[in-house]
Amino acid sequence: MSCYCINPLCERRQNPDDAYKCASCGTSLVINERVRLVKPLRELDRNPFTANEIFEIEDSGTQWSPGRKRRVMKILKWNSPQFVERFEREVLALQLINHPNIPQTNGDDDYFTLESENSPFKFRCLIMDKIEGENLENWIETHPPISQELALDWLEQIVAILDLVHHTEFFHRDIKPSNIILDPDGHLYLIDFGAARQITDTYLAKVSSTGGTDRTISNYEITKVISHYYSPLEQAHGHAVPQSDFYALGRTMVRLVTGVKLRELETNHDVGRLIWRHKAPQIDKPLADFIDELMAPNPAHRPQTTGIILWRLKKLPKQNKIYRLTRSKPFMFSAAIASVSLIGLLAYTLGFPVYANNLVAQGQKLEQENNTEQAQKLFDQAVKIRPELSNQISKFYFDIAGRVKENLELEKKYYNLAAKYNPNDIDSYNNLALTCQFLRDINCVNKSYQQLFRLEPNSWTGHYNLANFYETQEKYDLAQEQYNLAIKSGQEQALIAVNNLSRLNNLQGNYTQAQKLAIEGLNKAPSSDKQLRAALYKNLAWAKLTQKDYQGADKDLQTAFKLDSQRVDVYCLLSKAKEALGDINSASGYGEICLLARMDTWLPEVQKWRGELIERIFKKK
Structure with missing residues (x-):
């Protein structure tokens, strides 16, 4: 066994485990009268501009937390304000977020500064409990892509951790496989809170007065933390929001269900989405759709809170079961037999589907050239021939709305068109209502929610969002009515509405x-x-x-x-x-x-x- 010197400029940092001073530079090997560095958890280098080092340590404890045990110590050796602020932010996050599946630290006792006589550095040290296990980036390198069942289990585990993180007024900003540890019992742990940001520091507008994560997306404090392939566009532009964590989580799941590095996957640049499903045939469409929703380019189109994600995850197994049934061999065989009798009847119309599809393709091209009026004429002709194409056209407009940047009027226009071609699409009305709320278009808000509730009367999130809108207008009677409906529909999920109603x-x-x-x-x-x-x-x-x-x-x-x-x-x-x-x-x-x-x-x-x-x-x- 050995012991390491904390001085990053030391020529030979490794020492015998019974030494008390470094044989090479004379620096004390007992740090703060309690800690010895046992082994580095990252490769050591002598570059003074490398900000952090992480060691497994032997901690003899304090009077408040006695007992010798193996823990982990993160050391900041570079004292620029940016690095210090980020390091202290991690200290604060770990002190405030109390969850068994994030690193635990004992408050002020585990955070201290240290000056070395033999180096110009002033070290900031943070001690955390050691988590036994392997990070998922290393794990997936030696294991096959995860199954649908395991994907659902891991998603729920991570979101349950995020739920507390977000409700403690933080969001992580650096979710990726290497920051998630799998222990031998199958439990996941979220680590590295150096990029974490307090929600109250970045949000300038809230939908509710409760704290937590139920807030509108508005203008944000400029703050950039980037992990290539995992960080969303708004984070790259310095506008990270809690929903940015959901994007990174979706991308993490793609890495795990495909086993493929994200840089090796193609991207559909028209809609800004990864092309990954062909690499994960074990994942059913409902779950794949949900993962894509987590990765929506526009944060307003992702699930808005951890509570909503957990609720949706409970519903997914039933949706997957129905999907598998309809694609089972007996079901497909029965459907094929039933269709044989119709072949002769439809033979003479085989030319019409091709013609209709061509109309849609031409309409999409015209729309991309901003010729909406002519595009709609072609779309309307196509739908007369093949009514089922309306859903495809609706999705086309829905995706365009999601790509519109900082133009709420255009978003409103395209969501209206999406709803026109698929009047039963709940998502179109929901997004249209939210867009109109930002525009303060009261008539549009009311009509959109009216259609939403016609399709899904018990949408507690719809009632809750409408109540928030009424509250911002100081129409308290209408807000109370909608909060009551949200409580009735959402039950335990709608406690936030109980608070607002109080x-x-x-x-x-x-x-x-x-x-x-x-x-x-x-x-x-x-x-x-x-x-x-x-x-x-x-x-x-x-x-x-x-x-x-x-x-x-x-x-x-x-x-x-x-x-x-x-x-x-x-x-x-x-x-x-x-x-x-x-x-x-x-x-x-x-x-x-x-x-x-x-x-x-x-x-x-x-x-x-x-x-x-x-x-x-x-x-x-």
Whole structure:
């Protein structure tokens, strides 16, 4: 066994395991009085511009976490502000995200800085628990492509981890096979949070007031972290969003189900999609369609939250079963026998399908030349001959809408055309409604949702999104109606709607109902969803405060603060509660934060509370 020197400029870094100082450069081999570097987990080089080194270590522990054990230490040796910020962001992420399938670290004890007498570097060190296993990039090199069953299992495992990551106000930004570890028991772990970004740092607009991942896509802080073949276009342009993780996840699944490196797969540049299905014949169409949806070029066309993905994954096995049945040999044989009797009847019309297909091809060419009017004439002729072509034309327009960049009016036009040629396509109406929400086209929003609910009355996401739209217009009665429908349709998935409904009742002075809804939500909300529980406790405290239950309000607000210390509305309410309880010093401190803290979204109640605070300040003067 051996021990390594931390000095990257050392000529011979490997030392005997019983040494206490490096024989080559004299640097201490016991780091921070507790750590010895056992072996490098990345190849070592002497290039001072290599930012990080990672070692397996022997950690003798601290008084707070005693016991000698093998762990991992990441060392930042390059002190540029960019690298330091990214490293500290990883430290923060690992401290805040509490999930058994990400690296665990013991807070401040496991993050420290170190200066070496024998090198110019100031090291930043982060210690994490060691995860036994193999990363999926190495694993797939020695294993066949994964089966449909395993693909579904791994997808669900990764999304379950992401669900907590996103609800802890982070997104990963660097999902790829090499950052996922498979342990000997078949469990997956997500590692390398150096690229992680807090959602509140990058989103400037929220659909809801709950935190978590239910937000609109708007303008974002410029931030670039790129993994070639896995990062989406918006991330390459510095506009990463939580849905960027879903794109990388889809591409990761393609790597695993095909066994082929992504650079070796062709791309359909017209629609910006990988051509991969022929390399994964074991994957049924419903799952393949879902993987392609995760990789949609436009983030608005990907599933919008981890909760929606988990819900869709539960439905996929049934869809796959039906698909396999319809493609089974007995079914295909029966269908072939039935079609024989029709051959003679249809023989004389064999020329018409070819003619109709040619019309569609000519129409697509005209549309690509921006001659929409003439293209539609050809499409309409083709549909008269072969009505089934309408679905193909609808998909053509749907894909065009997805490729339109920063032109909402064009998106609206093409989604309208997609819906025209396939009036039963739920996705077209859903995307059209969202596009019209961005455009503030109220008539279009209402018509789109009307069609969506005609096709799928129990679409809880549709009701929820429409409620958010009404809320931004301050049409609270209509918003409440839609939130109630979302709760009825979504059941456990719609707890976010329960929270928003509680908030609206507080806004309208229905404090008893607001309190009832908040308690109902807290009884059902998982303990892991800290942001949702914080929002519910805030709503409960708001109702109690207005009913002069100051002690109860203060207790609930303290709980909300512990769950999510970033909520400006909690500080505003704490200021009111502390003042009512006579704790003027605390009220003043919380009030100052209420007035000065940056908000990621405009909330009318916070503006009102800030106004009240300013009035009280001037009155005192």
